[in-house]
Amino acid sequence: MPDVRRSDHFINGAPRKGASGERHSRHSPAHGGLLAEFAAGDARDVNEAVLAARTAFNAGWSATSGEQRATVLNAFAALIDANADRLAAIEAEEVGKPVRFARFEIGASAQLARYAAALAWQLSGQSFNNLGEDKLGLVTREPCGVVGLITPWNFPLLTLFQKLPYALAAGCTVVLKPSELTSGTALEVAALAVEAGLPAGVFNVVTGTGEAVGNALVTHKDVDMISFTGSTRVGKQIAREAAGTMKRVALELGGKAANIVFADADFEAAIDGVLFGFILNQGQECVAGARLLLEASIAPRFLEELKQRTGRLKIGLPLDQSVDVSSLIHEAHLESVLGHVASAQREGAEVVVGGKRLGDEFASGFFMAPTIVTGVSPDMRLFREEVFGPVLSVTTFDSVEEAVALANDTDYGLANGVWTMDINKALTIARRLRSGTVFVNTYLETAPQLPFGGYKQSGQGRENGLEGLLEFTEIKSTVVKLGPREAIFGHTAAAHQVELETSQPSPLP
Numbered sequence: 001m002p003d004v005r006r007s008d009h010f011i012n013g014a015p016r017k018g019a020s021g022e023r024h025s026r027h028s029p030a031h032g033g034l035l036a037e038f039a040a041g042d043a044r045d046v047n048e049a050v051l052a053a054r055t056a057f058n059a060g061w062s063a064t065s066g067e068q069r070a071t072v073l074n075a076f077a078a079l080i081d082a083n084a085d086r087l088a089a090i091e092a093e094e095v096g097k098p099v100r101f102a103r104f105e106i107g108a109s110a111q112l113a114r115y116a117a118a119l120a121w122q123l124s125g126q127s128f129n130n131l132g133e134d135k136l137g138l139v140t141r142e143p144c145g146v147v148g149l150i151t152p153w154n155f156p157l158l159t160l161f162q163k164l165p166y167a168l169a170a171g172c173t174v175v176l177k178p179s180e181l182t183s184g185t186a187l188e189v190a191a192l193a194v195e196a197g198l199p200a201g202v203f204n205v206v207t208g209t210g211e212a213v214g215n216a217l218v219t220h221k222d223v224d225m226i227s228f229t230g231s232t233r234v235g236k237q238i239a240r241e242a243a244g245t246m247k248r249v250a251l252e253l254g255g256k257a258a259n260i261v262f263a264d265a266d267f268e269a270a271i272d273g274v275l276f277g278f279i280l281n282q283g284q285e286c287v288a289g290a291r292l293l294l295e296a297s298i299a300p301r302f303l304e305e306l307k308q309r310t311g312r313l314k315i316g317l318p319l320d321q322s323v324d325v326s327s328l329i330h331e332a333h334l335e336s337v338l339g340h341v342a343s344a345q346r347e348g349a350e351v352v353v354g355g356k357r358l359g360d361e362f363a364s365g366f367f368m369a370p371t372i373v374t375g376v377s378p379d380m381r382l383f384r385e386e387v388f389g390p391v392l393s394v395t396t397f398d399s400v401e402e403a404v405a406l407a408n409d410t411d412y413g414l415a416n417g418v419w420t421m422d423i424n425k426a427l428t429i430a431r432r433l434r435s436g437t438v439f440v441n442t443y444l445e446t447a448p449q450l451p452f453g454g455y456k457q458s459g460q461g462r463e464n465g466l467e468g469l470l471e472f473t474e475i476k477s478t479v480v481k482l483g484p485r486e487a488i489f490g491h492t493a494a495a496h497q498v499e500l501e502t503s504q505p506s507p508l509p
């Protein structure tokens with residue numbers, strides 16, 4: 001087992017001891033071993049980090065050129081690539097995810113940093129040369145200031161890199177609060193950022209809980225914006241708290257995506273995509289394809305094959321390169337996922353594979369058998385609530401209308417998938433789905449250029465793409481008068497002066 005990592009916060013370019021001196025322990029969710037001890041931050045640490053970020057903002061990061069920001073971001077991406085194996089091992093152990101998927105996440109994070117670097121060159125505004133002969137209008141984008149980032153435990157580095165490089169490319173400075181369960185890679189990359197040339201104080205990390213650190217960041221007067229990824233429940237709370245200082249809030253929240261499979265789909269591709277969609281990261285994913293909507297005519301054959309493949313998935317410890325599925329994040333979460341399955345059974349649904357906690361060799365971790373539940377109807381909790389586990393709920397349909405209505409019958413709107421070889425049908429349905437992303441004949445496949453975010457209660461704002469950069473900017477309009485300005489009150493300054501000199505002083509009252 002690797003050495004236990006004992007870490008401090010990362011403030012003003014270096015590790016910084018927490019004010020309380022307390023630490024939280026992180027044990028492996030898969031084998032129980034002690035992995036790390038993170039500083040248990042509080043409002044005092046947040047104050048220090050915000051001061052460092054504000055100082056760095058004023059000291060010049062906000063005024064650097066796009067080229068300078070891009071140079072640092074590209075060097076940052078290269079260092080992440082160079083350290084990918086170590087970062088992936090930390091991520092895999094802390095989250096309990098198979099290391100090959102963690103490795104992919106690290107590579108994708110570096111790719112996002114390179115994309116944001118390119119955008120840094122390109123950040124521009126507008127000019128209006130059509131305001132009449134005597135006026136010019138400039139619309140400029142400015143960095144919005146000190147940004148607080150709050151991230152979840154399921155994809156600690158990827159969710160961070162959907163924010164951090166864009167904020168830096170825009171010229172903002174950052175205070176990050178990572179999840180208290182999975183803070184390891186955030187602290188590692190903060191040190192790499194400094195090595196890449198990022199000035200001290202531009203990127204700070206304060207570890208600790210949401211209540212102690214997250215809330216202090218959200219309510220801090222000198223934080224201009226919060227960009228949050230996490231549950232819809234906490235997102236709503238953050239929006240309410242942030243209103244106190246009227247800071248801007250970007251929210252990436254929960255989801256309840258549907259994979260709609262039609263009888264005319266490529267059968268093999270759909271089986272693989274549906275499986276990947278609900279199994280990746282043990283289903284602990286905001287865009288997990290948690291609901292399978294299956295055209296009734298192919299349901300028996302499709303489900304039989306899906307059951308077989310699900311049963312063949314390799315379950316094991318996070319650092320085993322050959323593993324497909326590993327452990328859930330903690331015991332209470334495992335209990336909650338099992339509770340959703342049990343509730344569906346009580347409501348009349350049927351568990352056709354899995355549905356239980358794994359014991360024996362997995363007894364020291366929070367492992368759950370990949371699970372398929374059939375006969376799920378829209379009134380069941382399993383259909384409506386985000387479960388965030390390796391559980392697929394299956395509902396059948398008979399028509400396009402019914403499929404679209406079922407997919408949209410949710411409070412969430414992050415993503416959906418459509419599987420059909422009929423491109424007209426696919427695109428018509430894609431238009432009608434109320435979600436920020438639609439996958440057609442694939443699942444969980446995207447690119448940095450494509451904005452990501454939610455309709456409805458899945459959030460507000462967008463990450464990635466050009467929109468991901470613009471989120472971290474303020475817009476300023478500058479009106480320039482060309483030539484002499486005509487007085488509004490009918491006086492020129494000179495005429496007004498003459499008038500004053502010649503007029504009699506009015507008697508005092």
Ligand code: NAD
Pocket residue numbers: 150151152153154155159177178179180208209210211213214215218229230231232234235237238252253254255285286287386388414454458459
């Ligand atoms: P969570 O909402 O419990 O916590 C997210 C972060 O917020 C953590 O760092 C936590 O410490 C912090 N936090 C908790 N209470 C807070 C408070 N009162 N004030 C400030 N910060 C607080 O979510 P989680 O359990 O870490 O992650 C799972 C959730 O994240 C799921 O709902 C999932 O759908 C969502 N998620 C969304 C996306 C997306 O891009 N839309 C991506 C990944 C995860």
